[in-house]
Amino acid sequence: xxxxxxxxxxxxxxxxxxxxxxxxxxxxxxxxxxxxxxxxxxxxxxxxxxxxxxxxxxxxxxxxxxxxxxxxxxxxxxxxxxxxxxxxxxxxxxxxxxxxxxxxxxxxxxxxxxxxxxxxxxxxxxxxxxxxxxxxxxxxxxxxxxxxxxxxxxxxxxxxxxxxxxxxxxxxxxxxxxxxxxxxxxxxxxxxxxxxxxxxxxxxxxxxxxxxxxxxxxxxxxxxxxxxxxxxxxxxxxxxxxxxxxxxxxxxxxxxxxxxxxxxxxxxxxxxxxxxxxxxxxxxxxxxxxxxxxxxxxxxxxxxxxxxxxxxxxxxxxxxxxxxxxxxxxxxxxxxxxxxxxxxxxxxxxxxxxxxxxxxxxxxxxxxxxxxxxxxxxxxxxxxxxxxxxxxxxxxxxxxxxxxxxxxxxxxxxxxxxxxxxxxxxxxxxxxxxxxxxxxxxxxxxxxxxxxxxxxxxxx
Amino acid sequence: xxxxxxxxxxxxxxxxxxxxxxxxxxxxxxxxxxxxxxxxxxxxxxxxxxxxxxxxxxxxxxxxxxxxxxxxxxxxxxxxxxxxxxxxxxxxxxxxxxxxxxxxxxxxxxxxxxxxxxxxxxxxxxxxxxxxxxxxxxxxxxxxxxxxxxxxxxxxxxxxxxxxxxxxxxxxxxxxxxxxxxxxxxxxxxxxxxxxxx
Numbered sequence: 001x002x003x004x005x006x007x008x009x010x011x012x013x014x015x016x017x018x019x020x021x022x023x024x025x026x027x028x029x030x031x032x033x034x035x036x037x038x039x040x041x042x043x044x045x046x047x048x049x050x051x052x053x054x055x056x057x058x059x060x061x062x063x064x065x066x067x068x069x070x071x072x073x074x075x076x077x078x079x080x081x082x083x084x085x086x087x088x089x090x091x092x093x094x095x096x097x098x099x100x101x102x103x104x105x106x107x108x109x110x111x112x113x114x115x116x117x118x119x120x121x122x123x124x125x126x127x128x129x130x131x132x133x134x135x136x137x138x139x140x141x142x143x144x145x146x147x148x149x150x151x152x153x154x155x156x157x158x159x160x161x162x163x164x165x166x167x168x169x170x171x172x173x174x175x176x177x178x179x180x181x182x183x184x185x186x187x188x189x190x191x192x193x194x195x196x197x198x199x200x201x202x203x204x205x206x207x208x209x210x211x212x213x214x215x216x217x218x219x220x221x222x223x224x225x226x227x228x229x230x231x232x233x234x235x236x237x238x239x240x241x242x243x244x245x246x247x248x249x250x251x252x253x254x255x256x257x258x259x260x261x262x263x264x265x266x267x268x269x270x271x272x273x274x275x276x277x278x279x280x281x282x283x284x285x286x287x288x289x290x291x292x293x294x295x296x297x298x299x300x301x302x303x304x305x306x307x308x309x310x311x312x313x314x315x316x317x318x319x320x321x322x323x324x325x326x327x328x329x330x331x332x333x334x335x336x337x338x339x340x341x342x343x344x345x346x347x348x349x350x351x352x353x354x355x356x357x358x359x360x361x362x363x364x365x366x367x368x369x370x371x372x373x374x375x376x377x378x379x380x381x382x383x384x385x386x387x388x389x390x391x392x393x394x395x396x397x398x399x400x401x402x403x404x405x406x407x408x409x410x411x412x413x414x415x416x417x418x419x420x421x422x423x424x425x426x427x428x429x430x431x432x433x434x435x436x437x438x439x440x441x442x443x444x445x446x447x448x449x450x451x452x453x454x455x456x457x458x459x460x
Numbered sequence: 461x462x463x464x465x466x467x468x469x470x471x472x473x474x475x476x477x478x479x480x481x482x483x484x485x486x487x488x489x490x491x492x493x494x495x496x497x498x499x500x501x502x503x504x505x506x507x508x509x510x511x512x513x514x515x516x517x518x519x520x521x522x523x524x525x526x527x528x529x530x531x532x533x534x535x536x537x538x539x540x541x542x543x544x545x546x547x548x549x550x551x552x553x554x555x556x557x558x559x560x561x562x563x564x565x566x567x568x569x570x571x572x573x574x575x576x577x578x579x580x581x582x583x584x585x586x587x588x589x590x591x592x593x594x595x596x597x598x599x600x601x602x603x604x605x606x607x608x609x610x611x612x613x614x615x616x617x618x619x620x621x622x623x624x625x626x627x628x629x630x631x632x633x634x635x636x637x638x639x640x641x642x643x644x645x646x647x648x649x650x651x652x653x654x655x656x657x658x
Contacts, residue, residue, distance in 0.1 A: 204648070386653060
């Protein structure tokens with residue numbers, strides 16, 4: 001039995017033994033066991049069951065816009081070269097030479113038609129095919145066997161520019177797997193002229209805590225006024241009370257039109273848009289102080305008149321948290337990627353996005369919109385996220401108390417009429433409800449219970 | 461940036477404009493040439509003392525006094541790439557104007573900035589101070605290297621890199637920082653808890 005067959009049969013456990021855990025004991029209706037955040041064995045299994053066993057976000061197409069462009073990243077722990085090959089096909093190549101396992105490409109991004117291993121000079125085309133081996137007459141056989149071509153993620157697909165990969169042959173199509181969460185993703189994309197935007201560097205953060213602590217948080221409306229109290233006070237330092245930023249959380253958030261939703265397949269969504277005035281400029285009206293705010297606002301009003309609010313809204317932060325299990329969140333204008341490093345270390349990278357206006361439908365305003373939009377995006381990572389990450393670290397610390405086993409996520413559970421299930425399977429609840437956590441962790445449990453059908457592919 | 465103030469930069473951000481971005485990018489482009497290096501020990505000493513004072517104020521958490529080392533219309537820029545890039549088109553770690561710098565200090569003083577509760581303790585070492593002339597007689601560019609030891613939560617870590625400053629001479633007064641560009645050597649990597657003022 002190959003190691004990969006073993007992984008598929010036994011579910012990714014480090015030893016060749018059945019799973020030692022009773023998942024129904026660890027994941028209960030109202031609470032989860034601390035071990036899912038602290039156990040290195042569970043983390044190792046997640047790297048196959050979740051980060052390979054389901055679709056995982058890799059990157060946005062604007063990061064590799066041209067043929068031969070590449071970037072290096074990881075799928076779970078697997079080192080990957082994500083490239084748009086010479087024929088334009090998106091490929092996620094394993095970044096390890098088939099000869100001795102050496103990291104083939106050591107750069108974070110670039111453009112290359114082929115990759116030559118720095119160790120013994122084996123060379124691979126960017127479709128993964130071995131194209132040359134130094135002094136081949138020293139080998140008894142030839143190199144026509146596909147096993148010498150680079151391993152690749154067996155399924156790579158893009159949804160409107162968002163590139164995902166999975167090794168699981170049994171996973172549904174990307175579109176089917178996204179399901180209802182595709183609707184807010186579409187709305188998020190289509191608020192940009194022509195549906196176009198590009199990734200433009202990132203606020204890159206890390207914390208010493210399990211990756212799920214970030215995903216647990218990403219639709220949590222309960223923490224906002226507490227974890228982000230310093231941000232809310234700062235946003236309103238020069239303003240009247242309860243005016244700017246997320247200050248609408250301050251008074252009875254559950255009675256407001258915003259809501260949280262579970263969207264199926266682990267995805268969840270917090271939609272704050274219903275809290276905003278329904279008019280062009282309603283988004284901008286909520287923005288707190290940002291560098292250049294008054295200058296650009298006055299410039300737009302003087303130069304563009306009635307269109308100024310439309311342009312300012314493009315610089316404003318879209319009030320949604322669109323969370324695609326397990327590692328992608330569209331938060332405001334950011335594309336946030338959760339990258340597990342170990343059971344208790346995680347990168348959260350907040351990629352900025354800029355408006356693209358190739359057809360000049362913005363009447364020459366795109367550069368000014370982006371100059372303002374860059375600064376609005378820097379606010380939350382600097383003044384908000386750092387406090388969340390500290391709280392995640394303190395959860396990880398707290399969970400070292402081994403006899404105190406449980407973590408609760410039962411807010412809203414058992415209150416008649418509070419949680420609603422809709423015809424398309426979407427579940428909605430008031431903004432501070434934890435139903436999204438209870439539901440996504442069921443999907444996590446389903447994936448952890450059933451060994452995925454993992455395959456790599458190689459060029460023939 | 462040298463026009464008379466028509467707005468209060470503590471309250472509104474009118475000076476962050478295309479012109480300012482162009483000026484700041486130009487300031488930090490091709491400024492470290494040997495032909496502009498100041499050799500005069502007294503002048504070098506002046507800026508070395510200012511940079512050491514800045515380090516002391518930050519280490520002593522005297523952020524209000526630190527703010528007073530900047531011109532009213534100032535910029536504090538932490539790029540996300542080693543070549544700094546264009547802050548109009550790219551996210552930075554931060555690109556603070558006067559108001560946002562004051563926001564930064566205000567947030568740390570609220571008592572609810574959990575990432576700084578308890579506060580970090582820091583010591584900064586600043587070295588390799590070099591002073592460069594500019595096209596304007598009342599402006600100098602200064603480069604220094606830094607190493608920040610930050611103790612928090614039972615462990616100590618190091619943050620390091622180099623800083624570029626533009627100092628401008630005030631009429632009859634001190635030299636103030638008009639723009640400061642702080643370049644962490646790992647500015648393009650994921651950073652744990654970057655919540656102190658660097």
